[in-house]
Every structure is written in structure tokens, then in C-alpha cells.
Amino acid sequence: MIHYIQHVGHPLHTYMYLPVGEGHISIANYHGSTSIGNDRSRAVPNPVMNQSKSLGEFLAKGQGYQLTLPVTLSQTACAEEQLTKDLLSVNQRPEISKDAVRGEEAREELFQETYLYSFYLEIPLVTSLPPRLxxxxxxxxLLICLFSLSHFAKSQYPPLLPQVQQTPNHPDYGQPPEDPKGWIKPSLxxxxPATDGDNLFYNSEECDAKFPGLFTEIDIAKARGDIGEIPFHDGDKGYVKARIYQGKLYIVAKGDDVWHRQFAILHQIHRSLLTAPNPSEIPNIEFQFLVNDHPAPSTWSLAWSGNEGEVQDTWIMPDYGFWSWPEPHIGSYAEAKEKIEGVDKPLSWEDKEGLAVWRGTVHWNGELRGKLLEVAKGKPWSDVAELDWKTNALKIxxxxxxxxxxxxxxVTYSGRLRYFQHCRSIIITPRLAWRQYQSFLLQSEGPDQNYVEVAPDWSDLEEKVQYYLDHPIEAERIANNTVRLFRDWYLTPAGEVCYWRKLFQGWASAGGEVGELKLEERGRSWESYVLMGKLDWDATA
Incomplete structure (x- = not known):
């Protein structure tokens, strides 16, 4: 009886077991030759290491060996043919049971970037049959193997392993609704990123599959219940009130502050509408967003905080920097990403400066930043300095x-974080008080750790830096986790447009949907608004 266990995945393993006396012969695939007893073969158990060049010589000695031979799936039948020849060459063949004997399941460790599954195929071999048969x-x-290989080539990847729900690091984050979308480790x-990162055309189901856990903020907002009335706030701030109707964007009213941020958000929304593969997935909604730092109620805002006095019933949207960010002269998101990768990718971990770097002003969040300057001053591991645009400014x-x-x-969150997450470096920060839409993906410990958390007074900063200088393998693992999860996955344009379309759907389900609207009731079309930069056009002759 020959028993196969095939592990289909990468690499492809085929095990063939043939009971012989007290032992058995095993043929396993490690992408090698199919010759019986070649130099790369190994015999176990090994009371006597036999260097015989054929299986027949093994059997003729009447000893029980487990011979492990390299065989590929397409070569299995060929190996069995050679096995048959060797069996026929033995004068005194041992008795082979006709009953199928199921061997133990071969177990393989799941390596990074590899997932496997197993199935069994038992093929009887009766050695007493005529050679021709x-x-x-x-x-x-051989035909069966070729057919199986063809079928496997056409099949899709195996289903994902069970998803693991992660707990947010901030104690005030609150709990997501029951059975939220979990997220899986980057290795699975x-x-x-090469083919999916710029794909803007995923439907709702595909977005769920490609970005598990990315929409946790939307689930939390929906769990709060109906959004109620959507008032328009102060016209002198960065508010925009708008509608999406039949897949098109209309502007209803807007404030006069930080207009470039407003335009960037509207461009992002418009792009997510243009690339929606199924227009029926886009609901008709009325909404309002705010591009100032602090959030507002029943509004799409840039961040949320559990701090006392902050608005709680807000909905988090992607930052305007995912379109472009002019203030620090960074440019468009695509340009910044390309410049960062141009510097970062050629550098090995050993090539990078073994320093902790920071630039900024103490005008904002002065207590936290001022203490950092004090702790890091004059330290050999430090390149921490207050920003002077003329002398020590760094490009992103x-x-x-x-x-x-x-x-x-x-002031609240800092838009610099998403750019840092494009670097294969270790991000160091105290516990964050402000949450962005991707914050649930941050992990400060465990095998998938992607940043290092320090005390709010920076008292353990030197200790943490020195530890990772002394443990470069662990440090590089954290840096690799950062780029794999953020730069190469969740912070791609594909992830951003998926989030926007999920936000539209979630907002509609919480009471933001509108009924039928006449043309004059919808507002100024985006195409007209972006052309003139204003809602009211002067009458012309």
C-alpha cells in the first residue's frame, strides 16, 4: 500500500509511504531529484546508514528503513514507476498489506508569507500483479497527477486562517460592536502591494477581504445609533456641507477657513465615487465634514479623543494629506511616497543612523515636546532639536x-505619522491621546509590534533606544512590521478609497440617507465648484 499526503501551497510537498516489514519507505518532496537513494537521500531511523543506490538493495537486505527522497508532484508517478521496478527486482519481496493504512498527518511549520493546507490521497499498489499491469x-x-496539478493551478488561494481580534492600546477607545471585523497578521x-496598492476599483466585499479591520472606526460610529439632525456649523471655519446623489458629488455650503484642506477632502471623495465599480453600492446621502484639528458632533472629522471635554459623537475620515499637504512642502501623497521609498528602500538596517530624530516646535503641545527636548539634550543617541527652517529642517x-x-x-494628532509609517524605522511615541482612522492597527507589543511606546514624561526613552540598539534583530522586525502593514498595505490608495466608500454606507445606515432630490435641490455640482472655486457664480451677459 502506498500512501500519499500532499501539502498544497508553497512549497509543494508530497509524501509517499510504503509499509515494509517493521518499517516503511517514505518519499518526500524537497524540490530535488527523483533518483532512488541518491546522495541527498536520508534514511531514518538509522541503525545502519545504508548507502545503497536502489530501493531493491534496501529491500533485499530485509531491514526496515524509512528512506526520504526528494520528489515533486509532477514527478510522483515517475517515482512510483521507479519504485515498482525496484520492487520487481527483489527476489524475496516482503508481504504488503492490501488494506489502506492512513499515515500520520505530516505537519509543517507555517513560515512567514506561507500558508498551507493538507488533504489525503491513498493509492493501493499490489506488488503481486504482473509487471505490465x-x-x-x-x-x-501519472495522468491523475497531471490532472490534479492542472486543477490546482486553476484554483484560488486557500481561505484565510481565522482572524484575530486586536484590542486597542488606548484605555478610552471603548469597545467595538459585537463580532467586529478582525484583522490578520501581515504574513497572512x-x-x-505591487498589484493591489493602486487598485481603486474594489467592491464592498473585496474591500472587506483586502483590508480586514480597517473599518473598525465606522463600526464603532454606527453602534452609537442614529446621527440625528446635521446642522451646519460656523461659516468662518473649515466646514463643508455636501451631498452625494446618484453617485455624483454636490456642494451645499462651506466655511472659509483652510480652503486647501477642504479641496483635498472633496477631491478624495470625488475619486472614490469615480472609481466605485458598482454604483448601486453608493447611497444618496447628506453629510458634513470639518478639516480643522478638533472634531465636531455628527460630522466627519480628522481624529477623535477620549480626553475630557472633547466631542465623542464624531465620525473619523481619512486625512486631507492622502491627497496633498502643502504646509510643510511635502506635496501630493503619491510624490511623498515615491520620495520616501527612494531613500528608504536602498538602505539596510545597518546602513541607517543609530539615532533618535525629532524636529518640531514647542508652540503646540509645549509640555510634551518641551520635556522631550530636555530629556534628549546632549545624548549620544539623540538628534532631537527644535525646528529651525533655515538650519536644521529635514525633508520628510x-x-x-x-x-x-x-x-x-x-494641537491634536499630527499628520506626520502616516509618513513615518512609510519608513522602515522604529516609531517611538508616548501613549496616543488622539485616534485616526487607522489607529486600531497600531500595536506596541507582541510578534506584530509596529511601534514602541514610552512614558509620557520620556523617562524611559533612553532605555528603550539603547535596548533596540543592542538588539538589532528585534529592532529590524518592528521596522519591517511597520512598512508591511502600513506602507505596503493599509495606507495605500486602495485602502483609502475603500474606507471612503464604507464611510458613505455606514453614514447612510445611521440616518444620513436622503430621498429623491430635484436638480435644483442638490447643491452646486463638484465639477462646477472646482472650476470656479465658489458656490455662487456671478451672472454674465
Whole structure:
């Protein structure tokens, strides 16, 4: 009886077991030759290491060996044909049971970027049959193997392993609704950044599969219940009131502050509408967003905080910087990403500066930032300094030359974090008080750790930096986790447009949907608004 266990995945393993006396012969695939007893073969158990060149010589000695031979799936039938020849060459063949004997399941460790599954195929081999019939059986097995290989090539990837729900690090985050979308470790992600990162055309189901856990903020907002009335706030701030109707964007009213941020958000929304593969997934909604730092109720805002006095019933949207960010002269998101990767990717971990870097002003969040300057002053591991645009300013891509990037929140959150997450470096920060839409993906410990958390007074900053300088393998693992999860996966344009379309759907389900509207009731079309930069056009002759 020959028993196969095939592990289909990468690599492809085929095990063939043949009971012989007290032992058995095993043929296993390690992408090698199919010759019986070649130099790369290994015999176990090994009371006597036999260097015989054929299986027949093994059997003729009447000893029980487990011979492990390299065989590929397409070569299995060929190996069995050789096995048959060797069996036929033995003068005194041992008795082979006709009953199928199921061997133990071969277990393989799941390596990074590899997931496998198993199935069993038992093929009887009766050695007492005539040689011609055995050759016919071997040829039939070859056809079966070729058919199986063809079927496997056409099949899709195996289903994902069970998802693992992560707990947010901030104590005030609150709990997501029951049975939220979990997220899986990067090594098992169903995402290829080379082909998927700029794909803006995923439908709702595909977005769920490609970005598990990304929509946790929307689930939390929906769990709060109906959004109620949507008032328009002060016209002198960065508010915009708008509608989406039949897949098109209309502007109803807007404030006069930080207009470039308003335009960036509207461009992001419009792009997510243009690329929606199924227009029926886009609901008709009325909404309002705010591009100032602090959030507002029943409004799409940039961040949320559990701090006392802050608005709680807000909905988090992606930052305007995912379109472009002009203030620090960073440019469009695509340009910044390309510049960062141009600096970061050629550098090995050893090539990077073994320093902790920070630039900023103490005008915002002065207590936190001022204490950082005090703790890091004059330290050999420190390149921490208050920003002077003329003498010590760094381009955003130049931060990637350092092993440690210190992140500090400002008025609320800081838009610098998403750029830091494009660097294969270790981000160091105290516990964050402000949450952005991707914050649930941050992990400060465990095998998937992607940043290092320090005390609010920075008292353990030197200790943490020195630890990771002394443990470069662990440090590089954290840095690798950062780029794999954020730069190469969740912070891609594909992830951003998926979030926007899920936000539209979630908002509609919470009471933001509108009924039928006449043309004059919808507002100024986006195409007209972006052309003139204003809602009211002067009458012309």
C-alpha cells in the first residue's frame, strides 16, 4: 500500500509511504531529484546508514528503513514507476498489506508569507500483479497527477486562517460592536502591494477581504445609533456641507477657513465615487465634514479623543494629506511616497543612523515636546532639536535615514505619522491621546509590534533606544512590521478609497440617507465648484 499526503501551497510537498516489514519507505518532496537513494537521500531511523543506490538493495537486505527522497508532484508517478521496478527486482519481496493504512498527518511549520493546507490521497499498489499491469497503473497515476496539478493551478488561494481580534492600546477607545471585523497578521495578508496598492476599483466585499479591520472606526460610529439632525456649523471655519446623489458629488455650503484642506477632502471623495465599480453600492446621502484639528458632533472629522471635554459623537475620515499637504512642502501623497521609498528602500538596517530624530516646535503641545527636548539634550543617541527652517529642517524622506523616529502629537494628532509609517524605522511615541482612522492597527507589543511606546514624561526613552540598539534583530522586525502593514498595505490608495466608500454606507445606515432630490435641490455640482472655486457664480451677459 502506498500512501500519499500532499501539502498544497508553497512549497509543494508530497509524501509517499510504503509499509515494509517493521518499517516503511517514505518519499518526500524537497524540490530535488527523483533518483532512488541518491546522495541527498536520508534514511531514518538509522541503525545502519545504508548507502545503497536502489530501493531493491534496501529491500533485499530485509531491514526496515524509512528512506526520504526528494520528489515533486509532477514527478510522483515517475517515482512510483521507479519504485515498482525496484520492487520487481527483489527476489524475496516482503508481504504488503492490501488494506489502506492512513499515515500520520505530516505537519509543517507555517513560515512567514506561507500558508498551507493538507488533504489525503491513498493509492493501493499490489506488488503481486504482473509487471505490465503495474506499468499501466503507474501510467494512470501519472495522468491523475497531471490532472490534479492542472486543477490546482486553476484554483484560488486557500481561505484565510481565522482572524484575530486586536484590542486597542488606548484605555478610552471603548469597545467595538459585537463580532467586529478582525484583522490578520501581515504574513497572512491577502494583499500584494505591487498589484493591489493602486487598485481603486474594489467592491464592498473585496474591500472587506483586502483590508480586514480597517473599518473598525465606522463600526464603532454606527453602534452609537442614529446621527440625528446635521446642522451646519460656523461659516468662518473649515466646514463643508455636501451631498452625494446618484453617485455624483454636490456642494451645499462651506466655511472659509483652510480652503486647501477642504479641496483635498472633496477631491478624495470625488475619486472614490469615480472609481466605485458598482454604483448601486453608493447611497444618496447628506453629510458634513470639518478639516480643522478638533472634531465636531455628527460630522466627519480628522481624529477623535477620549480626553475630557472633547466631542465623542464624531465620525473619523481619512486625512486631507492622502491627497496633498502643502504646509510643510511635502506635496501630493503619491510624490511623498515615491520620495520616501527612494531613500528608504536602498538602505539596510545597518546602513541607517543609530539615532533618535525629532524636529518640531514647542508652540503646540509645549509640555510634551518641551520635556522631550530636555530629556534628549546632549545624548549620544539623540538628534532631537527644535525646528529651525533655515538650519536644521529635514525633508520628510530624510527622516527615513534614521533608525528611530520620535512622534509627538500637536494641537491634536499630527499628520506626520502616516509618513513615518512609510519608513522602515522604529516609531517611538508616548501613549496616543488622539485616534485616526487607522489607529486600531497600531500595536506596541507582541510578534506584530509596529511601534514602541514610552512614558509620557520620556523617562524611559533612553532605555528603550539603547535596548533596540543592542538588539538589532528585534529592532529590524518592528521596522519591517511597520512598512508591511502600513506602507505596503493599509495606507495605500486602495485602502483609502475603500474606507471612503464604507464611510458613505455606514453614514447612510445611521440616518444620513436622503430621498429623491430635484436638480435644483442638490447643491452646486463638484465639477462646477472646482472650476470656479465658489458656490455662487456671478451672472454674465
Amino acid at each position: 503495474l506499468y499501466i497503473i503507474a501510467a494512470s497515476l 495578508r491577502p494583499f500584494d 524622506e530624510e527622516f527615513c535615514k534614521y533608525k528611530f523616529l520620535i512622534y509627538t502629537e500637536g
